[in-house]
Amino acid sequence: MDIAALLTSAGINIAVCVVLFSFYSVLRKQPSNVNVYFGRRLASQHSRHINLCLERFVPSPSWILKAWEISEDEILTNGGLDAVVFVRILVFSIRVFSISAVICTVMVLPVNYHGMDRMHKIIPLESLEVFTIENVKEGSKWLWAHCLALYIITISACTLLYFEYKSITNLRLLHIIGSPPNPSHFTILVRSIPWSSEESYCETLKKFFSYYHASTYLSHQMIYKSGTVQKLKDDAEHVCKVIRDVSLERTCKPAFCYSGTPTSSFKKFCNEMDSTHGRSGSTDMNLDTSKRECPAAFVFFKSRYAALMAAQISQTSNPMLWVTDIAPEPHDVYWSNICIPYRQLWIRKIVTLVSSVAFMLVFLIPVTFVQGLTQLDKLQKMFPFLTGMLKEKFVNQIVTGYLPSVILVLFLCAVPPVMMLFSAVEGSISRSARKKSACCKVLYFTIWNVFFVNVFTGSVISQLSVFSSVTDLPAQLAKAVPAQATFFTTYVLSSGWASLAFEVMQIFPLLCNIFQRFILRLKEDALYSNLSFPYHTEVPRILLFGFLGFTCAILAPLMLPFLLIYFFLAYLVYRNQIINVYITKYDSGGQFWPIAHNTTVFSLLFSQLIALGVFGLKRSSVASGFTIPLPICTLLFHQYCRQRFLPVFRSNSAQILIDMDRRDEHCGRVEEIYENLRSAYNQSSLMPNSSSKSECGSHEKDKDSGQSSEDMEKGKEIIKKDRPRPVQRTSSLSSDKAVFGVNQ
Numbered sequence: 001m002d003i004a005a006l007l008t009s010a011g012i013n014i015a016v017c018v019v020l021f022s023f024y025s026v027l028r029k030q031p032s033n034v035n036v037y038f039g040r041r042l043a044s045q046h047s048r049h050i051n052l053c054l055e056r057f058v059p060s061p062s063w064i065l066k067a068w069e070i071s072e073d074e075i076l077t078n079g080g081l082d083a084v085v086f087v088r089i090l091v092f093s094i095r096v097f098s099i100s101a102v103i104c105t106v107m108v109l110p111v112n113y114h115g116m117d118r119m120h121k122i123i124p125l126e127s128l129e130v131f132t133i134e135n136v137k138e139g140s141k142w143l144w145a146h147c148l149a150l151y152i153i154t155i156s157a158c159t160l161l162y163f164e165y166k167s168i169t170n171l172r173l174l175h176i177i178g179s180p181p182n183p184s185h186f187t188i189l190v191r192s193i194p195w196s197s198e199e200s201y202c203e204t205l206k207k208f209f210s211y212y213h214a215s216t217y218l219s220h221q222m223i224y225k226s227g228t229v230q231k232l233k234d235d236a237e238h239v240c241k242v243i244r245d246v247s248l249e250r251t252c253k254p255a256f257c258y259s260g261t262p263t264s265s266f267k268k269f270c271n272e273m274d275s276t277h278g279r280s281g282s283t284d285m286n287l288d289t290s291k292r293e294c295p296a297a298f299v300f301f302k303s304r305y306a307a308l309m310a311a312q313i314s315q316t317s318n319p320m321l322w323v324t325d326i327a328p329e330p331h332d333v334y335w336s337n338i339c340i341p342y343r344q345l346w347i348r349k350i351v352t353l354v355s356s357v358a359f360m361l362v363f364l365i366p367v368t369f370v371q372g373l374t375q376l377d378k379l380q381k382m383f384p385f386l387t388g389m390l391k392e393k394f395v396n397q398i399v400t401g402y403l404p405s406v407i408l409v410l411f412l413c414a415v416p417p418v419m420m421l422f423s424a425v426e427g428s429i430s431r432s433a434r435k436k437s438a439c440c441k442v443l444y445f446t447i448w449n450v451f452f453v454n455v456f457t458g459s460v461i462s463q464l465s466v467f468s469s470v471t472d473l474p475a476q477l478a479k480a481v482p483a484q485a486t487f488f489t490t491y492v493l494s495s496g497w498a499s500l501a502f503e504v505m506q507i508f509p510l511l512c513n514i515f516q517r518f519i520l521r522l523k524e525d526a527l528y529s530n531l532s533f534p535y536h537t538e539v540p541r542i543l544l545f546g547f548l549g550f551t552c553a554i555l556a557p558l559m560l561p562f563l564l565i566y567f568f569l570a571y572l573v574y575r576n577q578i579i580n581v582y583i584t585k586y587d588s589g590g591q592f593w594p595i596a597h598n599t600t601v602f603s604l605l606f607s608q609l610i611a612l613g614v615f616g617l618k619r620s621s622v623a624s625g626f627t628i629p630l631p632i633c634t635l636l637f638h639q640y641c642r643q644r645f646l647p648v649f650r651s652n653s654a655q656i657l658i659d660m661d662r663r664d665e666h667c668g669r670v671e672e673i674y675e676n677l678r679s680a681y682n683q684s685s686l687m688p689n690s691s692s693k694s695e696c697g698s699h700e701k702d703k704d705s706g707q708s709s710e711d712m713e714k715g716k717e718i719i720k721k722d723r724p725r726p727v728q729r730t731s732s733l734s735s736d737k738a739v740f741g742v743n744q
Helices: 001-027 031-037 041-042 061-067 072-113 140-177 201-212 228-257 262-285 304-312 342-362 364-374 378-383 385-389 392-403 401-414 415-426 431-455 460-465 470-505 507-517 535-552 559-580 592-617 621-627 629-644 646-650 656-668 672-678 688-699 709-722 727-740
Strands: 188-190 217-224 293-301 323-326
Touching: 001 061, 001 201, 031 041, 041 188, 041 293, 041 559, 061 201, 061 559, 072 140, 072 535, 072 559, 140 201, 140 378, 140 592, 140 629, 140 646, 140 656, 188 262, 188 304, 188 709, 217 342, 217 672, 228 293, 262 293, 293 304, 304 385, 342 364, 342 431, 364 431, 364 727, 385 460, 401 431, 401 470, 401 646, 415 431, 415 535, 431 470, 431 592, 460 646, 470 507, 470 559, 470 592, 559 592, 592 646, 621 629, 629 646, 656 672, 656 688
Parallel strands: none
Antiparallel strands: 188 293, 188 323, 217 293
């Protein structure tokens, strides 16, 4: 590919961006589209009236200025800590690739361009390979420039990573300390409650925690089977009872026919049956909760520290019973997965892994097709009738410079929904954990298919034969990556620039709004947007571009300016979307930053590995020797960050939780917190059955004694049951153990 083809692709994408940005600046001013482009503001009860004037139909860049002026505090207030972390990833990318672009443009690009003694053409007619490290001859003394640039990029990236990690860690601590009392801090999720034929799950759980956590246990709330399947089962049980009652009625009718007053007797019988059916009908609508109980429950504790300790330690000697985890926030609970048996989770993870790998292999087909488009000689052999058309210069530039990346982007649109489905099947108990898992899957998928498969020519056969051993991998990558750098540059244009234009336009919500407003004629209240930020789509895209930027920085520095423009546009577009469009329903507390940090470190290590291979191919022992310390230092830096910052993202510290508990006691709002806990985790799909829930689900102990006399008696019985017994009573002993999952 030559510079002209790259400029053609850049021109097409610039035109698409300008047109869509102009349309957006006009459409956002229309009152009929306010629910599409200002969904978050509508949810916050802002005004939706826009004055009618000529300015509504004139494109303007005012939204760019407003997005630039937004402060981090506003983003934190409106989008949560996850939104701040997302913007920080963009800021980090802008900083590190600004440094990379300056260094590589000044030091590396001239060395690459003048690496071979050749007659250069006019710049637009030059091949892009001239600007890559392929153009540097073997044994060149100028390869020290590439090694020095790699050092500067690595040191800059690690320094910026450290300060960003430290800053985001402090933000997370402030987020935990400064937020109002969070119900999830007092709550744990208990799964795999042992089954007992003598009592319900609710009674078993109450007996266990009242005895083993007597001083800290507050109450609990059982989780019930819900969903469409359960509703159908409940309806079927109700129908069966009605049919059974009707059959009993027909069977009993002759017994009343022998009475002296058959008419009055029949009426009396019907009245009795009606009254009976009335009672049973109400009971059927509120089926026995013990039959609908799952072996899972939310358990509430009197303090945050007690909940943390109960969640982190094993409750019994059998780790498969009484499994405890910190509960998600109430709005973050993914109710569909709460009732999944704990023993099924490992099977689900294996199935999900196998399905993801199979999906990756199936995706080799479109990637192979895309690779065929980048090589005209192969394309002409496959489709001889296109030979004449492909000789046209403009068609040639579009086919090689624009079409392959666009086709790949269209195929990749199907990846995030599939990975979100896989993450749901995997068994995540929270929506944020599901989105985080989907984010990792999409990231691995795109790095593999966009980078590695394209580097290894996109065919399974060539992937298997591209290297004979693992030791040959760096050398083979060193040959293949510079050759594919031009495709990666066009991919940044198509998947980067154009995707931002489509993101700000919100094409699908806009079409849905038009259909609902002008065809279905829905009312204004039914048109509110309810979109949450697609972290599982956008975070992998940014990290993929960062991976490509680090990998190709010294190999093909011509990519860096295009990449930098993307990060600047993304910074403005996503700030606008966070403030105006997306509604924050839940927050993971910045859990996406460790993913970004790990991916960046992997990108640095991979770029250093390829640099070692390139310097080896170019027979530069000096550059190779100076590059060897870089991976070692990068790994040491990564290990330090893992030990210093990562524990803050995994669990809350005892010091902070105890200080928060004492602050609540000092302010006298402990009772208020306890009252809010009982209503925080409401399973909306449940049928109302207040009697059973108040009897068991909201059980409390006596506040003065800390443990009721009934619980004391049950505790004594438990101790007696766990003592050694004669052989003839072994069966009863095993049943007592089964209640609490004790394995001796």
